[in-house]
Amino acid sequence: xxxxxxxxxxxxxxxxxxxxxxxxxxxxxxxxxxxxxxxxxxxxxxxxxxxxxxxxxxxxxxxxxxxxxxxxxxxxxxxxxxxxxxxxxxxxxxxxxxxxxxxxxxxxxxxxxxxxxxxxxxxxxxxxxxxxxxxxxxxxxxxxxxxxxxxxxxxxxxxxxxxxxxxxxxxxxxxxxxxxxxxxxxxxxxxxxxxxxxxxxxxxxxxxxxxxxxxxxxxxxxxxxxxxxxxxxxxxxxxxxxxxxxxxxxxxxxxxxxxxxxxxxxxxxxxxxxxxxxxxxxxxxxxxxxxxxxxxxxxxxxxxxxxxxxxxxxxxxxxxxxxxxxxxxxxxxxxxxxxxxxxxxxxxxxxxxxxxxxxxxxxxxxxxxxxxxxxxxxxxxxxxxxxxxxxxxxxxxxxxxxxxxxxxxxxxxxxxxxxxxxxxxxxxxxxxxxxxxxxxxxxxxxxxxxxxxxxxxxxxxxxxxxxxxxxxxxxxxxxxxxxxxxxxxxxxxxxxxxxxxxxxxxxxxx
Numbered sequence: 001x002x003x004x005x006x007x008x009x010x011x012x013x014x015x016x017x018x019x020x021x022x023x024x025x026x027x028x029x030x031x032x033x034x035x036x037x038x039x040x041x042x043x044x045x046x047x048x049x050x051x052x053x054x055x056x057x058x059x060x061x062x063x064x065x066x067x068x069x070x071x072x073x074x075x076x077x078x079x080x081x082x083x084x085x086x087x088x089x090x091x092x093x094x095x096x097x098x099x100x101x102x103x104x105x106x107x108x109x110x111x112x113x114x115x116x117x118x119x120x121x122x123x124x125x126x127x128x129x130x131x132x133x134x135x136x137x138x139x140x141x142x143x144x145x146x147x148x149x150x151x152x153x154x155x156x157x158x159x160x161x162x163x164x165x166x167x168x169x170x171x172x173x174x175x176x177x178x179x180x181x182x183x184x185x186x187x188x189x190x191x192x193x194x195x196x197x198x199x200x201x202x203x204x205x206x207x208x209x210x211x212x213x214x215x216x217x218x219x220x221x222x223x224x225x226x227x228x229x230x231x232x233x234x235x236x237x238x239x240x241x242x243x244x245x246x247x248x249x250x251x252x253x254x255x256x257x258x259x260x261x262x263x264x265x266x267x268x269x270x271x272x273x274x275x276x277x278x279x280x281x282x283x284x285x286x287x288x289x290x291x292x293x294x295x296x297x298x299x300x301x302x303x304x305x306x307x308x309x310x311x312x313x314x315x316x317x318x319x320x321x322x323x324x325x326x327x328x329x330x331x332x333x334x335x336x337x338x339x340x341x342x343x344x345x346x347x348x349x350x351x352x353x354x355x356x357x358x359x360x361x362x363x364x365x366x367x368x369x370x371x372x373x374x375x376x377x378x379x380x381x382x383x384x385x386x387x388x389x390x391x392x393x394x395x396x397x398x399x400x401x402x403x404x405x406x407x408x409x410x411x412x413x414x415x416x417x418x419x420x421x422x423x424x425x426x427x428x429x430x431x432x433x434x435x436x437x438x439x440x441x442x443x444x445x446x447x448x449x450x451x452x453x454x455x456x457x458x459x460x461x462x463x464x465x466x467x468x469x470x471x472x473x474x475x476x477x478x479x480x481x482x483x484x485x486x487x488x489x490x491x492x493x494x495x496x497x498x499x500x501x502x503x504x505x506x507x508x509x510x
Contacts (some may be wrong), residue, residue, distance in 0.1 A: 006166035133164075183202045237456070249450075324353055
């Protein structure tokens with residue numbers, strides 16, 4: 001699913017109007033009808049609807065919704081803000097159509113920006129400003145937004161919360177943006193919806209299909225997308241009857257230190273549950289017995305040191321290498337890591353403490369082989385690129401880093417972002433808050449190692465890996481609940497996740 005900029009969305013509307021053909025007012029009516037159905041499914045006629053409409057097309061949508069709600073028996077109060085006298089043609093048409101509808105009250109505000117008393121049982125329909133807004137709200141409109149936010153009623157925003165930008169909200173004053181309960185986004189999501197700090201502004205969001213031209217959507221280029229099940233399923237390589245373990249790769253996992261052998265175990269178990277042919281774990285001597293007992297399917301290679309990773313190892317026998325889980329940050333480990341990277345000639349997966357050690361001496365980043373995969377969470381990324389004030393800035397810096405290093409960056413979190421060297425970003429839709437637990441990232445590293453070892457390219461490995469990782473987390477959540485989930489539960493759910501993804505008849509594995 002593509003994510004368009006607000007400017008591109010406007011172009012999509014214009015193209016649809018010109019080529020369907022359909023008039024602008026008819027397209028608005030189509031959108032209003034679809035949104036009204038959703039609103040009616042959430043709140044019955046016992047709730048008074050307070051419709052806040054601006055003078056642009058977002059306001060036109062709101063006024064059309066007001067009319068349709070009134071026709072369905074709802075008590076509707078409309079407050080139309082017309083402070084400049086400049087009203088869009090479609091909005092004006094919907095103002096006039098209200099004359100044909102028995103709404104409870106209609107107030108046109110031209111000077112004093114006020115709203116009536118609002119009760120907890122009311123529902124506010126926010127159509128003040130849409131995605132065409134190009135500057136922060138201030139003065140009277142900022143006051144109106146603050147009053148709406150302080151009310152006890154839920155707020156339904158049309159397309160985007162008023163005062164919010166579709167992409168970059170770095171310069172905005174958050175109290176002057178509507179804090180929606182539900183946002184009904186036209187056709188596609190906005191990039192800003194996927195950023196953590198905007199969650200309380202957007203609330204729950206739903207897509208409203210209004211029949212935007214499929215031809216336009218297919219031919220329009222955008223760096224941003226959300227992965228879909230069929231796209232991910234098509235990546236999976238089929239296995240043939242006479243395939244053997246040698247055809248599914250031999251991977252090397254460099255992981256573990258004294259007291260953190262569990263990270264190596266979790267990563268190794270996930271790797272073995274994701275189709276690798278052979279796995280060797282390079283780990284300190286202290287973890288040898290643990291690995292042999294907990295992961296008997298894996299081979300172990302002892303480091304020269306009893307407690308830490310302290311010596312690089314030969315890579316000739318392997319198709320892929322991952323480093324980082326439970327590694328620790330000893331100075332000897334740093335030296336061994338830098339040497340391992342410098343002498344590596346295949347894409348590496350770099351996670352956890354390996355990332356922190358690279359942040360300590362970032363000049364070693366340039367030695368990473370092309371198409372390597374870095375898997376930071378936000379704080380780990382910021383240790384490398386510097387502190388970021390918001391998710392948009394963090395994503396921008398991650399894109400710059402991926403381009404500079406010619407590597408892939410898996411920026412972990414809700415809507416994990418797979419960032420390619422060419423600047424494209426694929427957001428992952430699977431996963432849940434129960435996965436916010438120690439060891440979850442180690443599981444992902446193991447999955448990615450298995451895929452690279454099997455010959456998947458880095459792009460496919462990242463997108464497939466994060467999707468199945470999140471899908472396994474969703475299966476584990478259904479079994480265990482968010483609070484009780486552990487990383488081991490995610491591993492236990494991997495077989496079912498892979499089975500669902502591999503089932504050609506299961507079109508919606510998530």
